[in-house]
Amino acid sequence: VIVVNDTGIGISKQEQQKVFERFFQADTEVSILNQGSGIGLSIIKEFVKIQGGNIELESELGKGTRFMISLPLPILNHTEKLNLDFSQTELPATSQLKSDEALTDTDADIRTILIVEDNQDLRDYLKENLKPHYRIVEASDGKEGWQKTLANHPELIVSDISMPNMTGIELCKKIKEDKRTKHIPVILLTALTGEQDQLLGLEIGANDYLTKPFNMDILKVKIKNLLVLNRTLKNTYSKQIKMETAEIVVESHSNKLLKNILKYIEDNINNSQLSVEDLSRNVGMSRGSLYHKVLELTGLSPVEYIRSVKLDKAAALLIKSDLNISQIAYLVGFATPNYFAKSFKLKFGMQPSEYLNQYRKTETQLNSKTLEN
Template sequence: MRNCPICSDKELLLVVRNDKEYIRIEISDTGYGIEEKDLPHIFDRFYQIKHDDTSTGSGIGLHLVREYTKLHNGDITVSSEINIGSTFTVYIPTDLPKNNEDKYPDEEKNIISSIALLSTKEKDNKKKILVVEDNEEFRNFLTEQLSENYYVIDAIDGEQAEGLVLSEYPDLIISDLMMPKMNGIELCQRIKNNIQTSHIPFILLTAKISNESKIYAYEAGADSYISKPFSFELLSVRIKKLIEQQENRRKLFHKTIEITPSNITTTSLDEELIKKVLSFVEENINNSEYSTEDLSRDVGLSKAHLNRKLQSIVDLTPLQFIRSVRLKKAAQLLIDSQYNINEISYMVGFNTLKYFNSYFKHEFHMTPSQYREKNKE
């Protein structure tokens, strides 16, 4: 063992372990100490030691320290005595590459560049999740873990988050409850009461486990409430299910010919919007000149906002939505009426039979005559 030449005291030392040289870093405290039964678990993710006081951590700090140490091919150990304190010892090898260029051979650099480019392209295909958390350590952990499957953006409080929601329009929001400036409950209320954002699934994370807190969360419009500490697997499954539910509602719209707004929306605000949009399209079902501009004006939303909203709820642009409603109405007439196909075409706003047949086949994967024949029974 010898002193490290870059260190001013004996807290950092050069040591040899298994014939390899390491820098040893020791950090000690004079706290409660750690009981022997807890020592094997303190680096586990979300593991928390229970004390008599009310202070609690997030259970990820030491886990992150261990993971970062491993990334540097190092090791971390701990020793502790009750009512005396704990000592954490980190070992980092001295032969780490000086920079990234030393780390990768020339033949691998092109591969790394290609992967980075591919990741940028894949970002556009991933669902976008906003993480709102004032605890930097926990926020970084969630962002890092979720980034494996989602494109993640983050905010430090509700106020910053609201601005990001209105500029980034995430597919899902995960928010802590207790935060400065604007807490999670207020953020959820503002998101769910804004027609531009009311469709976005919202998950609240909190250390509060009382029924009263849960009631406040669900009254604010939260789609899910998860108490800390929790397993990351639980959060992952909840995210996956909320996104799947959203996708299933979109599929339901495309599968059925009778549109039920309550079946394809999650909030009363969205349900009312779809009812309004649907009523205006149906009122103008035989008007081939009825356009997306007309619909935007009637509904009271800009074209951009209406487009974003319909894309989020039914995965269709306003023009596609108008056409889909016309075709669904045509399908109902083919089943329930004696009008011929040409008459039905004009009744639902198509100027030519050619375009009607083409769009109908694209929507239902068969011609209008085939559809009528199939549904006679």
């Protein structure tokens, strides 16, 4: 049994039934320093239940509160001496989390979401619920959130509003005013219910708004819809490039830089190690400058643009050559056929084999109509 006592303001009988509900916060006239978000006790209760235990409370207004946790422990027939060495104060490097590392080229098909929240409990709650589906990067305030945005190029940002150093409103404004980041969708979270606060967030460019307490399932759907919409818009308004086996024709303004980039990618199309650094050196620009320019000209990041060019080339080869899918994957510079197939489906909405079958079916129908005429 674990017992925790305090001599605080206490909890009323009516509110004692609600304190374990997620996001519940008692109404009080007393100003509480560092007031939480209302999910701590909910998380504790879930952990206790997982262990097969039980948690109860006793409280009296003006005198304090007692929490009692009971956990089932097996009875041991013998005891063993346990020697612990606390001389090492740091964790081994291999055990440290890597959730804040920037995406590598091979991870680029995984959606990255940045969570900006100064409350550790709520940030952990968001991370635990979203990490099965997305790569999560964390920041504890708006200033750190801006730095993580530039370093990791997330595809969506979920941010609290009331934070130290830089508020969520200020962060959203900064994101939407910078050409490097203005395309990133932002969802704002707040405990403030006033319409004026919501209106301000939406006016500076926030894509959506949720008031605490919020339903996690609703947040997940909003995130999914914004990511799908952003991807659809990117595909719709990106520069259209027709890839031919012998040459590349750009159906837009003849931009010298874009032509040089296209030529370099085409010349190195079968290089699976082709990187943004190689490309930036070839065109004589820094990686940052190249990122901004390619994003401005194509609507895609350099990594996405390189992959798009390779996939367009692969689609042309599927139709115009006798090579099989694995051969084409290696020919256009993908390290494995499996990663090629995943990337192809992400761009064209179908597997390479389905793409080829659809083309052949369409061609057969056109030939039949021609013969009938």
